Amino acid sequence: MDNQTKTTCLHAEHIALGARMSPFAGFDMPIQYSGIVDEHNAVRQDAGMFDVSHMGEIFVSGPDAAAYVNHVFTNDIRPMKAGDILYGMLLYPDGGVVDDLLVYREFVPDHYLLVVNAANIDKDDAWLREQAAGYDVVIDNRSDAWGQIAVQGPAAEKALTEVLGLPEAAPLTFYTFCESHWGDDRLIISRTGYTGEDGFELYASPASIVQMWRRLLDAGVKPCGLGCRDTLRFEAGLPLYGDELTAEISPVMAGLGMFCKLDKDFIGRDAIAAQKADGVARKLVGICLQDNAIPRAGYPVELEDGTQVGVVTTGYHSISLDKSLCFALVEAKYAALGTALWVRVRKRSFPGEVVKKRFYQTNYKK
Amino acid sequence: MSKVVDGLLYSESHEWVKVDGNIAIVGVSDFAQSELGDITYVDMPDEGDEFAAGEEFGALESVKASGELNAPVSGKIVACNAEVEDSPELINEDPYFNWIVKIEMSDSSELEKLLNAAAYAQKCI
Numbered sequence: 001m002d003n004q005t006k007t008t009c010l011h012a013e014h015i016a017l018g019a020r021m022s023p024f025a026g027f028d029m030p031i032q033y034s035g036i037v038d039e040h041n042a043v044r045q046d047a048g049m050f051d052v053s054h055m056g057e058i059f060v061s062g063p064d065a066a067a068y069v070n071h072v073f074t075n076d077i078r079p080m081k082a083g084d085i086l087y088g089m090l091l092y093p094d095g096g097v098v099d100d101l102l103v104y105r106e107f108v109p110d111h112y113l114l115v116v117n118a119a120n121i122d123k124d125d126a127w128l129r130e131q132a133a134g135y136d137v138v139i140d141n142r143s144d145a146w147g148q149i150a151v152q153g154p155a156a157e158k159a160l161t162e163v164l165g166l167p168e169a170a171p172l173t174f175y176t177f178c179e180s181h182w183g184d185d186r187l188i189i190s191r192t193g194y195t196g197e198d199g200f201e202l203y204a205s206p207a208s209i210v211q212m213w214r215r216l217l218d219a220g221v222k223p224c225g226l227g228c229r230d231t232l233r234f235e236a237g238l239p240l241y242g243d244e245l246t247a248e249i250s251p252v253m254a255g256l257g258m259f260c261k262l263d264k265d266f267i268g269r270d271a272i273a274a275q276k277a278d279g280v281a282r283k284l285v286g287i288c289l290q291d292n293a294i295p296r297a298g299y300p301v302e303l304e305d306g307t308q309v310g311v312v313t314t315g316y317h318s319i320s321l322d323k324s325l326c327f328a329l330v331e332a333k334y335a336a337l338g339t340a341l342w343v344r345v346r347k348r349s350f351p352g353e354v355v356k357k358r359f360y361q362t363n364y365k366k
Numbered sequence: 367m368s369k370v371v372d373g374l375l376y377s378e379s380h381e382w383v384k385v386d387g388n389i390a391i392v393g394v395s396d397f398a399q400s401e402l403g404d405i406t407y408v409d410m411p412d413e414g415d416e417f418a419a420g421e422e423f424g425a426l427e428s429v430k431a432s433g434e435l436n437a438p439v440s441g442k443i444v445a446c447n448a449e450v451e452d453s454p455e456l457i458n459e460d461p462y463f464n465w466i467v468k469i470e471m472s473d474s475s476e477l478e479k480l481l482n483a484a485a486y487a488q489k490c491i
Binding site for chain 1: 409425427
């Protein structure tokens, strides 16, 4: 770990638990504790918790906050009520993705919270400031002052209500949040996650986050690392910025065009409108292989004759589905469901077919 | 601390070799399986394939990573362990019992280049 690597407020907890640590997005993060398969299954069947304190929290407020957020954000925040959460992207004018994020409409008027990817905090902060000219807003990057735990799985609600004593979590539906307290500290309870299961994300000060983590741990909630965070989000068909969304991979290419609302203005709107109207050269697809060989990021996607038509962006032997699956960016004419495609794994090419990207039936609380 | 078994020979790339006449029985060390994590797939060579010492003959895939398997000695693959091909997790459970391939050695003097248990243990710290 070099001097540039940051740590989260839970770093000492991870070390004490004997986690396997690795740098991720500039932070020294836990990859696994008991093992990826064990942790993955805990989230699918019971409950697991993740340190996601590396994520960024950028607060936007001011008289023009709503107009400004709707100007930079692809989704439409106008119908949002206080306590609502919306997924969408920040785009460059050419439709490339600056970041994907969650927007929280806070209970105080003209206050929004933007939760962004750890790797993009500084880039987003700079981008948001550049776009703020002419808007009466305050942009406050508070990422270092907030910690975050994701509690995910069918037993997550019970963990919050019974272990942490937060009964206010129970009535929340998916993609809503409430304001609460942990001691005297502000606590945001959000029914969101990145696993395909029901679950919550808790935002509070570092000291409160450490207390909640220890209490959940003592109650038997399994600590889960970034290893299974990736296998879980992958099975649920969720993109990862850097793999499935980048400055070169637009939301339309990634199959996320529904999060870009063309009936309003936003940076990148014209490019997205053109892509929706004219189609895109490459599309993100799911591929299921017949064999158990594992497609990894960067492996070529081919036709039967060996012509390369795409590349794998994320791939695993799915833990919950026991199949070899991947996301791949392929030429658009090969993106239809059922299309036969091959993935080259080392020296051999393995046959598969295009399937829906949501490999796993998600279990959200609607 | 990963386990090293006396009486076996080891390669720098973490394969072990048990010598049985002119046959080298090959698996991976406890260190290797622990580094990889939950192994989900063994990419096996075909019986009859020939490899030079140090050449990649297959791969182990875990959930997160893929690790190549290198031939510790030159020779011909005479057997692949179908049990670990069907149940790759056996390698995590007991890497020294669950061998991967058997190689008919073409030059048994190559064994001298492999490490004994004490020397290999130094590599795994």
